[in-house]
Amino acid sequence: MAKPSLNTKRSFTAVIKERLAQQLVRLLARLPLALLHRLGAAVGLLVQWWPNRQRRNALINIALCLPHLSRQQQFELRNRNLREFGKTYFEIAYLWRRPLDQVLALVREVRGAEWLQRQPGQGLIVLSPHLGAWELAGLYLAAQGPTAIFYKPQHYLDAMIREARGRSGAELAPITAKGIRVLVQALERGEAVGILPDQEPKADKGAVFAPFFGIPAFTMLLVNRLARRTGAPVIFLFAERLADDGGFRLHCLPAPAGIDSADDIEAAAALNRGIEQCVMTCPEQYLWPYKRFRRRPAGAAKIYTKIPPNPPFAKGGNVRL
Numbered sequence: 001m002a003k004p005s006l007n008t009k010r011s012f013t014a015v016i017k018e019r020l021a022q023q024l025v026r027l028l029a030r031l032p033l034a035l036l037h038r039l040g041a042a043v044g045l046l047v048q049w050w051p052n053r054q055r056r057n058a059l060i061n062i063a064l065c066l067p068h069l070s071r072q073q074q075f076e077l078r079n080r081n082l083r084e085f086g087k088t089y090f091e092i093a094y095l096w097r098r099p100l101d102q103v104l105a106l107v108r109e110v111r112g113a114e115w116l117q118r119q120p121g122q123g124l125i126v127l128s129p130h131l132g133a134w135e136l137a138g139l140y141l142a143a144q145g146p147t148a149i150f151y152k153p154q155h156y157l158d159a160m161i162r163e164a165r166g167r168s169g170a171e172l173a174p175i176t177a178k179g180i181r182v183l184v185q186a187l188e189r190g191e192a193v194g195i196l197p198d199q200e201p202k203a204d205k206g207a208v209f210a211p212f213f214g215i216p217a218f219t220m221l222l223v224n225r226l227a228r229r230t231g232a233p234v235i236f237l238f239a240e241r242l243a244d245d246g247g248f249r250l251h252c253l254p255a256p257a258g259i260d261s262a263d264d265i266e267a268a269a270a271l272n273r274g275i276e277q278c279v280m281t282c283p284e285q286y287l288w289p290y291k292r293f294r295r296r297p298a299g300a301a302k303i304y305t306k307i308p309p310n311p312p313f314a315k316g317g318n319v320r321l
Contacts, residue, residue, distance in 0.1 A: 014155075014156075017156060018156055018157065021156055021157055022157065022160060024093075025092075025093045025096065025097065025157070025160065026093075026097060027093075028090065028093035028094070029093040029094055029096065029097030029098060031094075033091060033094050033106070033245060034245040036087075036090040036091050036093070036094055037087045037090065037091060037245055039086075039090050040083070040085075040086035040087035040088070040089060040090035040091065041083040041084075041086055041087055042086070043086040043090070044082040044083035044084070044085055044086030044087070045082070045083060045086075047082045047085070047086065048078075048079050048082045048083070053289075054082070054085070054289040055078065055082060055289070057288070057289050057290070057291055057304060058078050058081055058082065058085075058288040058289045059074065059075070059078045060303060060304065061288045061289075061290075061292060061293070062074050062077055062078055062081070062288055064213070064215050064293070064303070065212070065213035065214075065215065066213070066283070077283060077284060078288070080284040081283075081284050081285070081286070081288050081289075082289075084241065084284050084285045085287070085288075085289060087241065088132075088133065088241075088285070088287075091133060091241075092135055095133065095135045095136055095139065095164070096135065096160065096161070096164035097164070100139070100143075100167055100168055103136065103139060104139065104140060104143060104168075106136065106247045106248050107136070107140060107239070107247065107248055107249075107250055108242065108246065108247040108248065108249060109249045109250070110249075110250040110252065111249065111250065111251050111252065112251060112252035112253055113250075113252060114252075115235045115252040115253065115254055116141075116144060116235070116237070116252050118144070118145055118190070118192065119190075120190065121190045122190055122231070122232060122233070123186065123187030123188065123189070123190055123191055123192065123193065123230050123232035124187075124191075124192040124193075124232055124233060124235065125187070125192075125193055125195065125223060125226055125227060125232050125233065125234040125235070126141055126147075126192055126193065126194045126195070126234075126235055126236075126237050127194075127195055127196075127197045127223065127234065127235070127236045127237070127255070127271075127274065127275075128141075128194060128195070128196055128197075128236070128237050128238055129196070129197060129198040129236070129238060129275045129278050129279065129286070130196060130198055130199070130286065130287035130290065131238045131240075131278055131279060131282065131285055131286050131287070132238050132239045132240045132241050132248065132282060132285045133239040133241055133248055134196065134238065134239070135164070135165070136239040136248055137194075137237050137238055137239045137250065138165055138170065138194055139165070139167075139168045139170075140168075140237075140239070140250060141170075141192060141194050141237060142165075142166075142168040142169045142170035142192075142194070143168040143169065144192070145191070145192065146169065146171075146186070146189070146191040146192070147169065147170045147171070147186075147191060147192040147193065147194060148170065148171045148172075148173050148182050148183055148186035148191060148192075148193045148194070149165060149170045149171070149172050149173065149193070149194040149195075150173050150175060150179060150183060150193065150194065150195045150196070150222075151165065151172040151173060151174055151175065151179070152174070152175045153174055153175075170194070171186070173186075173193075180222070183195075183226060184226065184229065184230065187226060187230040187232045188230060193226070193232075194237075195222065195223060197220060197223060197271060197275065198275050198287075198292070199290065199292070200217075200218050200291075200292065200294060200295055201218060201219075201220045206220065206221045206222060206225070207219060207220050207221055207268075208221065208264045208265055208268050209265075209268075209297050210265055210268030210269040210271070210272055211269055211272060212272040212275070212276065212292065212293075213272075213276055215293055216293075216296070216297050216300070217272060217292055217293055218295040219268040219271060219272055220268075220271070221264055221267065221268060223259065223267075223271055224259060224260060224261070224264070224267035224268070224271070227259060227260040228260050228262070233254075233255075234254075234255035234259050234260070234274075235252055235253060235254055235255060236251075236252070236253045236254075236255060236274050236275075236277070236278050237250065237251070237252050237253075238250070238251055238278050238281075239251075240281065240282045240285065241282075241285055251278070251281060253274070253277060253278065255270065255271070255274045256270040256273045256274050256277075257270065258270035259271055259274065291303075291304050
């Protein structure tokens with residue numbers, strides 16, 4: 001009997017992983033949100049104490065971006081962040097699978113709601129950084145009216161993600177040239193588009209290095225291109241997780257001036273300033289473990305490679321990892 005090919009084995013393994021992941025999401029979604037947050041915080045505590053890349057990268061990023069904090073404050077923020085990091089991923093099952101009205105009822109307050117008002121015939125570009133419950137922010141946005149969401153197809157759970165994100169009416173636009181056309185067309189129809197703006201673009205074109213908390217970060221120009229082409233205003237939207245399982249507070253903020261500038265670096269810098277403003281509202285809930293500075297300008301030293309145990313990141317002292 002012929003042995004199955006390597007591709008067949010990988011395909012079978014992928015199917016098994018997919019089904020197990022689906023079952024885990026369905027199981028977690030049955031639990032109360034308060035319990036999910038406690039489980040997530042417990043996992044975050046384990047990540048905090050067990051040596052791993054997430055806690056190391058989070059501390060590096062915090063030390064680089066917030067050098068005004070003391071060494072002790074940087075560690076404390078990193079530890080709180082890892083617990084919130086755990087809550088973020090455990091609550092996703094709840095946000096994906098629970099009835100939509102039940103999920104939207106978790107929004108206790110909307111600050112700056114006037115910025116979400118849609119003018120007849122005018123599109124709206126809404127940016128949601130990886131801060132707090134970004135899945136909830138997307139669902140809330142689409143519930144306000146026709147919305148296209150820029151979306152990266154996933155290897156696992158893709159169908160479940162598309163179903164979850166589309167259930168409040170969003171049209172999902174893949175991160176491709178075709179997807180960009182979907183965004184343009186939505187804006188031209190006077191609809192909203194949602195974009196996660198704070199991760200490193202894959203392509204060399206359509207991105208530049210611009211300061212993010214003073215550190216050069218490879219930054220997308222898609223937002224600038226859309227704003228200049230359609231004249232749509234740009235705002236930020238994020239869902240802050242409240243303490244003691246109190247639900248979520250939505251924040252809407254206008255984008256800084258210059259985000260629609262003809263100068264690429266000025267536009268990218270304005271985008272990053274807007275993200276910074278969001279992050280500083282609840283810095284413990286930002287995705288600090290992500291390697292935001294993985295790509296570096298020509299000649300600049302790598303940040304996440306193996307480094308001495310006491311890198312001189314913070315002002316006034318070293319930060320051990």
